Amino acid sequence: MAFNILVADDSETMRAVIKKTVSMSGVPVGEFHEAANGKEALAILAETWIDVILSDINMPEMGGMELLKKISEDEDLRKIPLIFITTEASDARKEEAQKHGVAGYVKKPFQPETIKAILYDVLEKAYEHRLEENPGEETGEESDF
Amino acid sequence: MDENLRRVIFETFSEVFETMFFTFLEPLEEAPGKGELGCGRFIEATISYSGGSNGNFLFYFPWELAKNITVNFLGVDEDEVRDGQLKDTAAETANMAIGSLLGKLDPGGKASLAIPQARLLAEFSPETLFGETGLCMFGTEFGILWVVGTHA
Numbered sequence: 001m002a003f004n005i006l007v008a009d010d011s012e013t014m015r016a017v018i019k020k021t022v023s024m025s026g027v028p029v030g031e032f033h034e035a036a037n038g039k040e041a042l043a044i045l046a047e048t049w050i051d052v053i054l055s056d057i058n059m060p061e062m063g064g065m066e067l068l069k070k071i072s073e074d075e076d077l078r079k080i081p082l083i084f085i086t087t088e089a090s091d092a093r094k095e096e097a098q099k100h101g102v103a104g105y106v107k108k109p110f111q112p113e114t115i116k117a118i119l120y121d122v123l124e125k126a127y128e129h130r131l132e133e134n135p136g137e138e139t140g141e142e143s144d145f
Numbered sequence: 146m147d148e149n150l151r152r153v154i155f156e157t158f159s160e161v162f163e164t165m166f167f168t169f170l171e172p173l174e175e176a177p178g179k180g181e182l183g184c185g186r187f188i189e190a191t192i193s194y195s196g197g198s199n200g201n202f203l204f205y206f207p208w209e210l211a212k213n214i215t216v217n218f219l220g221v222d223e224d225e226v227r228d229g230q231l232k233d234t235a236a237e238t239a240n241m242a243i244g245s246l247l248g249k250l251d252p253g254g255k256a257s258l259a260i261p262q263a264r265l266l267a268e269f270s271p272e273t274l275f276g277e278t279g280l281c282m283f284g285t286e287f288g289i290l291w292v293v294g295t296h297a
Contacts, residue, residue, distance in 0.1 A: 010260065011240075013233035016219060058240065058258050087244020090254025107248075108241045109164035 002030035003051035003123055008041040008067065009085070010059040018054055018085060018115070025116035027123065038062030042070060045077055051126045052103075052119070057086040057093065065096065072100045081122045085110065146279045150250075150296060154281055157246045158292075162285075165241065166214040173282040173289065176275060183207045183288045187269040188231055190239040191262050194247055197255025200296040204239050205271060207288030211235055228265060236263040250296065 005022060007015045015034050022029060033048060035041035037059040044050065053071075057064035064084055071077045081103030086093075089107040097105060103125075104118040155172045162168040186208040193201040206214075208231075215226050215234040240261045247256055271291050274280050283290040 011233050011237045013215075013219060013230055014237050020220060058244070058260065060260050087241050087248075088254070088258065089244070089248045090252055092254030108244065109161045111164065 001127065002028040003126065004031045004033065004049055005029055006033045006035060006041060006044055006048075006050045006053045006055075008035040008038065008053060008055040008059065008064065010036050010056065012036075014056070021112045021115050022054070022119065024112065025119060027116070027119055036060075038064060038067030038070070041067055045071070045080070050080055052122055053080060053082040054085055054115075055082055057084055057088045065093075065100075068097060068100045068102055081126055083118055083122060085115070146281075146294070146296075151281060153249055154246060154292070154294070155283070157249060158242050158283065161238065161242045161245055162214070165238075166217045168210075168214055168217065168285055168287075170283040170285060170290065173284050176282065177289065179272070181289075182271050184270045184272075185268065187211075187266040188235040189264055189266055189269075190232075190235040192236075192239040192243045193259045194243065194251075194256045195259070196251075196257050197253060198247070198251045198296060199256070200243075200247075200294065202239065202243050202292060202294040204235065204242075205266075205269065205274070205291035205293075206235050206238075207290075210285055210287040210290060213287045214238065232263040232265065236261040239263070 007018050009015045019032050033044050035044055039062045055064040055067060068082055071080065071082060083104035083106060084097055084102055085106045085108060087108045094105055103122045106114055106118060159170050162170050188206045188211045190204040211231045212223060212226055215230050216223050218234050219230065244258055274291055274293055277293045279294040281292045
């Protein structure tokens with residue numbers, strides 16, 4: 001089973017680095033989708049099945065915190081886990097993110113192992129969610145998730 | 146800029162450069178001689194924050210340093226690197242460095258970072274930075290990283 005991953009960051013370079021990190025982590029990826037801000041991310045979420053979102057906080061037009069709030073208010077989207085990958089690592093930001101249901105928090109600069117560990121943890125839950133939504137997808141094969 | 150802030154800046158920037166770019170910084174106490182300034186092409190990245198604390202930082206990356214950190218960051222060959230990637234990496238470096246610094250200077254998270262900006266400077270002389278009270282210099286294998294910052 002492969003997962004569709006949405007990477008939201010206004011830096012094209014950072015999106016490339018995150019995609020590379022995820023690809024090298026061994027997580028089975030179906031499709032990568034990219035957004036440069038929260039608005040673009042929401043547009044993608046409206047059209048595409050996404051299993052997990054990796055998002056920056058500090059982005060133009062719509063930042064990651066507003067994206068998280070909008071997702072948490074939406075009946076269909078709230079089950080999609082969102083992981084922040086951000087320089088903004090103050091306790092106040094983390095608490096605000098937790099209040100709105102963030103699934104993980106990675107501080108930049110990051111070690112690839114940190115992203116891998118959080119992603120595996122979060123995708124276990126996403127896998128269960130996906131099976132609940134799409135019971136026909138279960139293959140009976142052994143899965144890491 | 147007081148010595149304690151300079152020490153925190155050095156520790157924070159070192160962590161960012163070592164973790165993300167495998168690049169080691171060495172703080173320079175004195176300005177180098179004219180022959181070692183490394184005039185020429187630079188990338189300037191700027192980022193500010195406001196709220197509980199206010200500050201503004203300008204980073205001046207010599208071309209070779211900008212290219213090296215971009216190569217390390219993206220894992221691409223040197224001849225594949227585009228100017229846009231150099232600017233993007235410089236902006237992201239400023240974002241990571243000052244975001245991490247702010248986490249230490251403003252642990253309550255009252256201040257908010259602005260979006261970092263970067264531009265190419267075809268001909269720049271670091272000598273123009275001499276006299277800036279917030280000037281910090283860091284030696285690297287690929288030239289001197291010049292940073293001018295204010296924090297209040």
